[in-house]
Amino acid sequence: MSFIDGDAQQSAQQQAYRYIRDQIVGGAIPGGTKIVPSEIAEVLGISRMPVREALVQLDAEGLVTNRPNRGAIVTPLKPEDVEELFQMRAALEGLAARHAAVKCTEMHLHELEIMAGRMDRAADDAQLWLRHHDEFHDYMCSIPGRARLLAEIRRIRASVHPYLLLYNRVYDRPEMEGAEHRALIDALRTKNGTLAERAVSHHIDTAAVSVIAFLRQRNGTKVAGL
């Protein structure tokens, strides 16, 4: 949550943070996996201390869980944890949408239409669709210009990202159709904050249903893996 970035030459800590975060968010390290600082340090050619600091940051963000004297693990999420995060996201993105409806210009709406089009065009590639989906929501939530709100929304979205990736990989389709995003744009276009908030919250709640059901089914069948 540091707002000071753009450091052309990345510090060792940021390198480590980025490396570990990208692995987790990209689903490459399953929940529960232990992260050994000396291994990361060796891969990156740095010492352990900046890796440790990166793990402190990632712990504060919820992506890893540091256990005293026993090291850090990738935070494992149960279906109800994912549900909780989706609900927090719905509340916060709803808030962002409320303000975005008041503030957005034709330019913003046009940009969102372009992004929705990109999502449509990626409908056969679930991973690409998810990337465009993230960009769409990022852009929409950045319209109010509230850095803390945006940062928190992004943090939550990152937390559940591996599970969306998994969903998309298993079903080879996104958990939500592109048309739904056009409905969000239409809601913003009304300039009615309450309506936009409701539309976005509902959108996220709806997406959550499929993902949570998937995770519950998966946990029930005790399939090994993430």
Added chain:
Amino acid sequence: MSFIDGDAQQSAQQQAYRYIRDQIVGGAIPGGTKIVPSEIAEVLGISRMPVREALVQLDAEGLVTNRPNRGAIVTPLKPEDVEELFQMRAALEGLAARHAAVKCTEMHLHELEIMAGRMDRAADDAQLWLRHHDEFHDYMCSIPGRARLLAEIRRIRASVHPYLLLYNRVYDRPEMEGAEHRALIDALRTKNGTLAERAVSHHIDTAAVSVIAFLRQRNGTKVAGL
């Protein structure tokens, strides 16, 4: 956001984290103040590394802002920052209240009544009132048993705490009357999640109005201090 606590023997990092956090949240260090790790290390009789790690955690939580090569400062908040945090809090506590309304028992409601009574009895002592107020909201938001939601709400509340302290100190009264909290209890008692959510959001939005106005007035008059 580490859920693993209860460490009987606190690590050096936790000591440092607690020490710095308590100073900031208690309003003892104004926004913008530089935090020098070696000074904290000396006070606590530890080395600089755990203090640095504590600062990474506090940065991730938004209480401090680490600047590359220039050290950490207590995050300064402008009135609009405080407003943003209040709105995020309203969204998240509203969500917590929605679930609390469904889950709460007579015991929960009774406990909340006791806490509201405590607040009433502390009406002449704004600092004590604020403490009881925090306890009330903490308890209410813990009812749903959603650890991440509660942690985030507490984090946001901690961020704005120094400003509430300042408000209370200047006016020697809390920014909200005790009766309002009874209305929240009544809303929970209906078992209607939507109604409880609205009541809590509104409650926080209302509190925010006085505090933001105070901060804006203070910034306008350029009074020195926090």
Added chain:
DNA sequence: GCCACCATGTTTGGATCCAATTATCCATTT
């Protein structure tokens, strides 16, 4: 076969040190 104990190896927390960067102070110039 199971469990408890012990030895060994690995990892962790953090203390200390060093090089790089920034802040501060003082002298000189405009």
Added chain:
DNA sequence: AAATGGATAATTGGATCCAAACATGGTGGC
């Protein structure tokens, strides 16, 4: 008086080392 430049002091990032804690594997007893 204000601005600039250079020297010095303070602080920062992180590398390295050490002691403590934990994980793992082997052995002996039941």
